[in-house]
Amino acid sequence: MTQIKRKSDTKMVPVPSMAIVPERDIDKAPVLEARHLGIEFGGLKAVDDFNIIIGKTEIAGLIGPNGAGKTTVFNLLTKVYQPTTGTVLINGKDTHGMNTVQANKAGIARTFQNIRLFNNMTVEENVRIGLHNQVKYGMFSGIFRAPAYWKQEKKQHEQALDLLSIFDMQDMADVKAGSLPYGAQRRLEIVRALATNPSLLLLDEPAAGMNPHETEELMENIIKIRDKFQIAVLLIEHDMNLVMGICEGICVLNYGRIIAKGTAEEIQQNPVVIEAYLGKQKEA
Amino acid sequence: MKMSKKFRSNLLTYGLVIVAFILCQLAVEKVIPGFKMSRSLKGQLVPICVYIVMAVSLNLTVGISGELSLGHAGFMSVGAFSGIVMSAWLVNAFQLENETIRLILAMVTGGVFAGVAGVLIGIPVLRLRGDYLAIVTLAFGEIIRNVMNCLYFSLDGPTLHVGFNNPNLPGKLVVNGPTGATGVDTISTFVMGFVLILFTLFVVLNLINSRSGRAIMAIRDNRIAAESMGINVTKYKMMAFVTSAVLAGMAGALYGLNYSTVTATKFRFDTSILVLVFVVLGGIGNIRGSIIAATVLTILPEVLRAFSDYRMLVYAIVLIVVMLATNSPLLTGLVERIRPKKKTAAKEGEAQ
Amino acid sequence: MISFLSHLVNGISLGSVYAIIALGYSMVYGIAKMLNFAHGDVIMVGAYISFCATQYWGMSPLMSVLVAMLVCTVLGVIIERLAYKPLRQASSLAVLITAIGMSYFLQNSAQLIWGANTKSFPSVVEIPTLSLFEGQLLISGETILTVLANIVIMIALTLFTGKTKMGRAMRAVSEDKGAAELMGINVNGTISLTFAIGSALAAVAGVLLCSAYPALMPTTGSMPGIKAFTAAVFGGIGSIPGALIGGLLLGIIEILGKAYVSTELGDAFVFAVLIVVLLVKPTGLLGKKVHEKV
Numbered sequence: 001m002t003q004i005k006r007k008s009d010t011k012m013v014p015v016p017s018m019a020i021v022p023e024r025d026i027d028k029a030p031v032l033e034a035r036h037l038g039i040e041f042g043g044l045k046a047v048d049d050f051n052i053i054i055g056k057t058e059i060a061g062l063i064g065p066n067g068a069g070k071t072t073v074f075n076l077l078t079k080v081y082q083p084t085t086g087t088v089l090i091n092g093k094d095t096h097g098m099n100t101v102q103a104n105k106a107g108i109a110r111t112f113q114n115i116r117l118f119n120n121m122t123v124e125e126n127v128r129i130g131l132h133n134q135v136k137y138g139m140f141s142g143i144f145r146a147p148a149y150w151k152q153e154k155k156q157h158e159q160a161l162d163l164l165s166i167f168d169m170q171d172m173a174d175v176k177a178g179s180l181p182y183g184a185q186r187r188l189e190i191v192r193a194l195a196t197n198p199s200l201l202l203l204d205e206p207a208a209g210m211n212p213h214e215t216e217e218l219m220e221n222i223i224k225i226r227d228k229f230q231i232a233v234l235l236i237e238h239d240m241n242l243v244m245g246i247c248e249g250i251c252v253l254n255y256g257r258i259i260a261k262g263t264a265e266e267i268q269q270n271p272v273v274i275e276a277y278l279g280k281q282k283e284a
Numbered sequence: 285m286k287m288s289k290k291f292r293s294n295l296l297t298y299g300l301v302i303v304a305f306i307l308c309q310l311a312v313e314k315v316i317p318g319f320k321m322s323r324s325l326k327g328q329l330v331p332i333c334v335y336i337v338m339a340v341s342l343n344l345t346v347g348i349s350g351e352l353s354l355g356h357a358g359f360m361s362v363g364a365f366s367g368i369v370m371s372a373w374l375v376n377a378f379q380l381e382n383e384t385i386r387l388i389l390a391m392v393t394g395g396v397f398a399g400v401a402g403v404l405i406g407i408p409v410l411r412l413r414g415d416y417l418a419i420v421t422l423a424f425g426e427i428i429r430n431v432m433n434c435l436y437f438s439l440d441g442p443t444l445h446v447g448f449n450n451p452n453l454p455g456k457l458v459v460n461g462p463t464g465a466t467g468v469d470t471i472s473t474f475v476m477g478f479v480l481i482l483f484t485l486f487v488v489l490n491l492i493n494s495r496s497g498r499a500i501m502a503i504r505d506n507r508i509a510a511e512s513m514g515i516n517v518t519k520y521k522m523m524a525f526v527t528s529a530v531l532a533g534m535a536g537a538l539y540g541l542n543y544s545t546v547t548a549t550k551f552r553f554d555t556s557i558l559v560l561v562f563v564v565l566g567g568i569g570n571i572r573g574s575i576i577a578a579t580v581l582t583i584l585p586e587v588l589r590a591f592s593d594y595r596m597l598v599y600a601i602v603l604i605v606v607m608l609a610t611n612s613p614l615l616t617g618l619v620e621r622i623r624p625k626k627k628t629a630a631k632e633g634e635a636q
Numbered sequence: 637m638i639s640f641l642s643h644l645v646n647g648i649s650l651g652s653v654y655a656i657i658a659l660g661y662s663m664v665y666g667i668a669k670m671l672n673f674a675h676g677d678v679i680m681v682g683a684y685i686s687f688c689a690t691q692y693w694g695m696s697p698l699m700s701v702l703v704a705m706l707v708c709t710v711l712g713v714i715i716e717r718l719a720y721k722p723l724r725q726a727s728s729l730a731v732l733i734t735a736i737g738m739s740y741f742l743q744n745s746a747q748l749i750w751g752a753n754t755k756s757f758p759s760v761v762e763i764p765t766l767s768l769f770e771g772q773l774l775i776s777g778e779t780i781l782t783v784l785a786n787i788v789i790m791i792a793l794t795l796f797t798g799k800t801k802m803g804r805a806m807r808a809v810s811e812d813k814g815a816a817e818l819m820g821i822n823v824n825g826t827i828s829l830t831f832a833i834g835s836a837l838a839a840v841a842g843v844l845l846c847s848a849y850p851a852l853m854p855t856t857g858s859m860p861g862i863k864a865f866t867a868a869v870f871g872g873i874g875s876i877p878g879a880l881i882g883g884l885l886l887g888i889i890e891i892l893g894k895a896y897v898s899t900e901l902g903d904a905f906v907f908a909v910l911i912v913v914l915l916v917k918p919t920g921l922l923g924k925k926v927h928e929k930v
Contacts, residue, residue, distance in 0.1 A: 078512055104514035118505035120569075121498070128495075129502045133514045135495055139523055142494025143487050149494065156495075174289075196514055352729050408915050414728050415671045416914060419865060423907035426862075430904035449898060462900070553858075557736060564733055597744040603737030604719055611730040612722035 010248045012263050015053060019261065022248050025055030029092050031107070031200045031232040037076055037086035038256075046072045047256045050086070054200065054249070059226055059233045061247030063240075063267075065276060069256040070236045071113055074202050077234075078110050079103040091199055105133060109198035111189040113205050113236070119178030123169065123188055126177050127160040130195025134159075163191050166228075167221065182209050187218075194225065201225070203235040207242050215239055219246050244268065252276065294489050297572045301485065304579070305478045312474070324586050332582045333477025334539040337484045339562035339574035341531035344488050346560070347569030348497070349524035350504030351410070352418040354556050355425025359529040360536035361432055361551035362401045363394030367537025368465045368546065369437050369444070370394075372458045375469070377442035383471040390471075391480065391537040398533020401428065402526040410521045425556055432548035433462045464547030465540065472542035480538055481575075484531050488571060491527065500524045561603055638772045643895045644888065649779040649848060651887020652786035656841040657864030658871070658879040659793065660834030666810040666874030667830045670728070673735035674715060675838060676861015677742035682708045682839030683846040683856060684750055687757055697760035704839040712835025713828050721824065739858070746854040754853045757846035778848045785840060790880050793833075797876065806830060810874065859903070863890070866910040872923030881921060 011023040021030065030053045037050040047069045054060050062070050075081045077088055079100045088095045090106045098106065109130075118126050128135075135156050137148040164170045167187040172180065177188060186206055193201055206222070207215045219242055226233055237243050243250060244264040252260040252267060254276040260267055267273055308329060311321040338360060345353045367390035374380040374389060405424045412420055436447035440455025447453045451461060459465045491497045499520045502510040511517055540546045562581060566573030585595050657679060664672045682704040689700030719738050723731045763777030797803035808816040809826045817823045845860060846852050863886060871882025889909055894902035913920065 080508070080512070100508075100511040101514050101516055104512055110512055112509065116506045116509035118502045118509065120505050121501055125498055125501075128498055129510065129513050129515065132495065132499055137495060139491070139494075139496045142496050143490045145490060152495070192513065346729070350729070352732060408911055412914060412918065415665075415732060416869065416918070418732055419671070419862075419869065420911055420914060422862065423866070423910055427904040427907050430901055434898070434900050449900070557740070560733070560736070568729070593748060594744075596740060597748065600737050600740035600744055604734055604741065607726075607730050607734040607737065608719070608722055611726035613725060 012249060019051070019053035020249055020263070021053060021055030022058050025057055028056040030054055031056055031058075031091060032077070032234070033089040033092075034077065035087050035089075037073070037083050037088060039072065039076055039081055039084045045256055047076060050076075050253075050256075050258060052251055052258075052261075054232050054234060056199075057226055057230055057232060059222065059246050059248050060235070061243040061250040062234060062236045062253060063238070063243055063250060064253035068253040070253055071204060072256075073253070074110060074204055074236065077103075077202065078108055104196055104198075107197075107199035108202065109193035109196045109200070110202035111186070111193050111204055111206060113208070115182075115185050115189060117177040117180075117185055117188060117192075119176065121177060122174050123164065123177055123180065124157070124160050124173040126188055126192050127163055127195050128156055130163075130192040131156050131159055132196075134197060160195070163195050166194070166225065167191060183214050186210070187221075190221075190225075194229065198231060200232045200234060203233060203237075205236055205238065207237055207239045212241075215242055218242070222246055290493060293572070294493075297485060297489070297575070298482070300572065301478070301481055301575065308474070325583065328582060328586055329474040330472050330477050330538065330542045332579055333474065333481055334535045334542075335559065335562065335578040335582050336481050336575050337535035337538075338532055338559045339566065339578040340481075340484050340488055340571055341528045341535070342559050343563045343566070343569065343571060343574045344491075344524055344531075345528040346563055347567075348488075348492060348504065349500050349521060349528075351521065351525070352414075352421075353525075353528075354418050354422035354553070354560070355405075355428070356421075356528075356532055356559050357551040357553070357555035358405075358425035358428035359398040359401060359532035360539065360555065361428055361548060363391075363398040363533030363536025364540030364546055364551070365432060365435070365437075365459055365465065365548075366397035366533070367391060367394035368468050368540045369458055370537075371469060371471060371541055372439055373442075373444055376439045383473075384476065387471050387473070387476050387538070387541060390541060391476075391534040394537030394540075395530040395534040398536065399526050399530040401533075402529025403522070405529075406522050406525045410518060410525060422553065422556075425551075425553060429548050429551060432551075435459060436461050462547070464545060464549075466545050468541060468544050468546060470542055470544055472538050477538055480534060484534075485571070487527065487531065492571075496520065496523055558599075561599055564603060565606060638769060639895075642773055643891050645773070645775055645779060647888030647891035648884060649776075649782050649887070650891060651867075651884035652782045653841050653845045653848070653883075654860065654864045654867045654887050655786055655880045655883025656789060656837050656844070657860060658868040658883045659789070659876065660837050660841075661865050662868040662871075662873050662875065662879045663806075663830050664834050665868065667806060668716075668720065668827055670720060670731045671735060671865065672720075672831075672834075673732065673861075674738035674742055675834065676857040676859075676864070677739050677746075678708050678712060678715075678835050678838040678857070679842035679845065679861060680746060680852075680854060680857030681711060681742060682842030683757065683852050684746060685839070686760065686843045687755060687846070687852060690758060690760070697762070701760060701840065701843050704843060705836045708835040708839035708842075709832045712831040712838070716828055716831040721827075739861075743854045743858070750854070752854065754851050757850040757852040759847040759850065760843055761847050776848075778844070782844045782848065785844060786880070789837065789840070790876065793876055802826070802829060863903075863906055866906060869920050870910060870913050872920030875920075875922045878920060878922035 012020040013023050013026050014020050032054040034050055034052045038048045039046050050073060062073060064070055076083050079095060079098050090108055093106055095103055095106060118129060135152045137152050141148045161170050161173060164173060169184065169187065172184065180188060190203065190206065207218055210218060222233055223246060247264065250262065250264060250267045251258055252273050259276055260270045260273045310316055311319055312326060314320050338356065342353065342356045345351055370393040371386050371390040374386050380386055409417055409420050434449045436451050436453055436457060437459040438445045438453035438455045438457045445453040445455065499515045500523065502515060503517050503520055507517060562578040563574050566577030585592060660675050661672065664670065685704040685707045686700040689695040689703050690697060695703065715738055719734050720731065723734060759778060761777040761781050763780055765777055766775040766780060768775065797806055805821045805826050808821055809823050813823055842857065864883065867882035867886040868879050870886055871878030886906060890902055890906050893905035897905060
């Protein structure tokens with residue numbers, strides 16, 4: 001418990017374009033900057049005028065009622081959907097015209113709400129897919145077992161085990177990913193995303209289906225990951241203990257629009273947010 | 285050793301092929317008295333090798349890459365005719381009579397041309413998904429067969445002439461449109477077939493256990509996740525598809541040079557389906573299974589000549605039953621219930 | 637000019653048959669999301685039944701068609717129940733391979749029952765040939781009947797899916813099986829009904845096809861089946877007007893291609909068109925665009 005760095009430890013500082021980032025990141029370029037991001041599906045604005053800035057080592061939360069468009073935002077950031085309006089900058093680089101693969105190479109990695117592991121492959125192989133672009137040897141070196149193959153495979157194996165050790169999963173390396181228990185599958189998704197060496201990690205409901213104890217562990221691990229890899233994390237989560245416990249900046253989405261931004265305390269006291277979650281209170 | 289399980293499995297596959305080859309050679313050479321092979325079976329040795337390579341290469345597309353291809357025989361066809369032309373041209377142009385070298389060069393040629401066809405077909409096809417991809421590969425298989433029916437090749441000394449819908453070419457016709465290739469110098473041998481199988485296994489198994497192979501399987505398991513991990517989907521789908529086409533082309537050359545007459549109708553849709561049956565019965569994604577299924581199902585009709593009328597009917601029923609047994613929730617539940625008993629029984633047996 | 641018109645008429649005739657077959661493919665694909673590869677072989681069975689009915693059992697042509705439709709309907713429903721229903725949750729690869737197996741099963745059963753020899757199918761059509769432009773352009777009775785049958789079937793099906801309760805159930809199931817089931821629609825019954833209608837149409841198509849091209853053998857249905865599927869994809873799978881347009885265009889392209897480009901390459905031409913269409917518009921001419929949920 002004590003090692004969890006609570007949000008109150010971090011001082012948030014406003015930056016231009018109506019966003020706030022942790023004080024420690026203020027001198028560094030933001031890892032993600034979305035400006036006026038929006039997408040329409042058949043005339044319906046699923047996300048509209050979405051603006052966010054995330055600091056270099058910030059843990060940020062994206063919350064909102066069901067159907068608010070949170071996963072759509074993730075899909076826009078990772079270029080699964082091409083936005084109808086607005087831009088996304090990753091590490092200051094415009095992602096216009098990029099596809100999902102290029103967005104990943106630019107430094108953005110994600111997990112999925114409905115787990116998407118490579119079920120017929122082992123845990124280690126799943127992580128190795130994440131390491132794919134950091135290991136360089138071609139098809140023919142692979143087939144004809146050139147020296148590069150042996151060297152890189154060994155390196156990849158060590159790296160994979162190293163990453164798995166974050167969640168103490170080294171012993172499961174040879175287990176088929178599809179046969180893992182639910183919580184372990186979620187953790188493996190995080191490891192696999194980390195393996196792509198991102199500067200921003202998007203977690204889509206990482207605590208879904210976990211018990212309070214597992215959630216507590218996950219919170220510690222998210223902070224551990226941030227500290228160890230010096231990356232930013234943006235997470236979607238319905239578990240308010242997790243969000244309020246570790247997120248430094250929080251962004252609330254409703255009907256595809258941002259209705260509030262701020263620190264945990266600010267969000268908790270924001271009447272607009274309370275209304276979005278609980279409905280309008282009858283006037284007394 | 286970390287990879288020991290896979291390594292052992294691969295070793296077993298190679299071992300199986302090598303032992304089977306040695307046994308066949310012993311039977312052919314009649315080294316051991318009484319252990320010999322019937323003439324009709326001897327005639328099946330090269331086709332068996334061809335079908336094993338076809339099945340293993342199709343398994344790369346269907347099982348490893350997860351794309352149903354119904355036009356695999358098209359690549360075999362391209363390989364067969366380009367191989368035949370190459371073999372004849374080598375004799376005319378270089379007076380090269382050494383059959384082994386000619387066969388190897390013919391197989392390489394077959395592989396290259398089938399690979400080119402694979403690239404040309406793969407570019408449009410691999411953008412599609414699922415059933416659409418299947419039907420378009422079928423369409424391409426038919427287009428290849430149609431085009432082959434219109435192609436004429438002739439050799440005038442060392443010069444090669446090509447005609448489209450035009451049989452009036454100078455010199456001696458090697459490939460004669462719908463009549464196909466006639467008077468082919470049959471240089472295929474069982475030994476070379478065996479070598480081709482080993483080569484195919486080497487390529488496919490090593491590919492699977494490499495960075496590229498893992499990317500191919502990741503796309504099969506979950507395309508969207510693979511993309512978000514930075515895997516270039518088109519590149520790796522293409523890699524599997526073209527590798528598969530090259531191997532099928534090499535098998536095609538071996539097949540084409542095994543008969544004195546080869547027509548394009550031999551590489552119809554039926555042949556594609558036959559190879560698919562091998563893959564399905566051997567277990568989708570299971571390389572060793574493909575080898576066994578291709579061997580057994582090529583020999584079986586020879587053994588069961590009396591039932592030849594029912595052969596395709598039985599194939600059809602087996603195909604349906606296997607698919608139902610492995611995919612229907614009702615039947616898989618039943619199988620699951622039987623299986624653990626078997627396993628525990630085996631363990632008890634070991635203990636005693 | 638007259639010869640062009642004559643080719644065009646032949647194209648429309650063949651295209652109408654394709655359209656009727658394509659309907660069966662399209663409806664089944666729309667509702668069960670599966671490529672019923674055996675559909676082409678149901679056509680062949682329909683033609684054989686009609687052949688036997690007129691040749692051996694002494695029935696009138698019209699009766700023979702009705703019997704063929706009845707047999708095919710039953711056959712279609714049995715195939716669905718035995719082979720496809722257990723695979724509702726399975727991968728599309730498994731379903732497609734099963735359908736291919738079923739196609740082979742039907743072809744080889746037909747070969748055992750009726751032999752591999754080509755049978756000459758007597759036309760069931762008794763309409764006289766229409767002679768235009770002083771006998772320069774002949775429109776056969778088969779062509780007239782095929783086109784008429786096509787029009788009637790299209791109108792009937794459009795009304796059925798649009799106006800009747802069962803038709804609405806069909807559309808609901810094709811949109812969302814789970815939701816339809818929750819609304820109290822008998823999903824399995826609806827899928828069976830779709831197979832029944834598709835198979836009955838296949839029987840009609842089989843008789844019309846063999847009346848125009850009288851060579852009947854166990855593989856008669858496979859090529860037209862594949863081409864009709866092509867037509868269904870061409871027009872946009874799941875759409876009734878799409879099947880009509882796709883079928884007609886494909887028939888015309890095939891006949892004109894054979895007449896003016898190359899006889900040998902007629903089929904290649906058809907498939908090349910399919911590939912081009914799929915690349916330009918992956919869901920066909922009238923198909924709906926589907927978003928993949930992430």
